[in-house]
Amino acid sequence: MDTEKKRLFVETTIPSLATARPSCDIITAGRQASTRLFWETERQKYDLFVSQDVLDECGLGSPDAAARRLTFLSGIPVLPKTKEVIELATGGCSKTSSFGTATFKKRSFVRL
Numbered sequence: 213m214d215t216e217k218k219r220l221f222v223e224t225t226i227p228s229l230a231t232a233r234p235s236c237d238i239i240t241a242g243r244q245a246s247t248r249l250f251w252e253t254e255r256q257k258y259d260l261f262v263s264q265d266v267l268d269e270c271g272l273g274s275p276d277a278a279a280r281r282l283t284f285l286s287g288i289p290v291l292p293k294t295k296e297v298i299e300l301a302t303g304g305c306s307k308t309s310s311f312g313t314a315t316f317k318k319r320s321f322v323r324l
Contacts (some may be wrong), residue, residue: 220258221290226251226267231280288312 229240229247262285270281 215308217259220255220260221291222260222262222266222285224266227270227281227284231277231284261289261291262288264293 226247229244230251232244235244267282267285267290270285271278271303
C-alpha cells in the first residue's frame with residue numbers, strides 16, 4: 213500500500229476564495245464554500261506547496277485582504293523557481309480536468 217501523500221500546488225485562487233468575504237453571487241459563493249470545505253477536511257491528505265509568484269500575487273490589493281491570504285498560506289513550503297515550477301504556476305503543464313499535473317524529479321504534483 214502506497215502511503216506517500218500526493219503533492220498539491222496551491223495557486224492564488226484557493227486563498228482568494230477561502231479568505232474573501234461571502235459573495236452574493238451564487239456561483240462564487242458555491243466556490244467559496246467548496247474551497248473552505250476542502251481546506252478544512254481534505255488538505256491534510258496532501259503535501260502542499262506554493263510558488264513565490266503565488267505569494268507575491270496574494271500580497272497585492274487591499275492590505276487587509278492581502279494579509280488574510282498570506283496568513284492562509286503561511287507555513288506552506290515555497291517551491292524553488294525552476295522551469296517546471298513556472299510551467300506549473302502558469303498553467304503551462306498538461307491539463308486534466310480543472311487540474312494540471314507536472315513531474316519534478318519523478319514526483320508528481322497536482323495543481324489546485
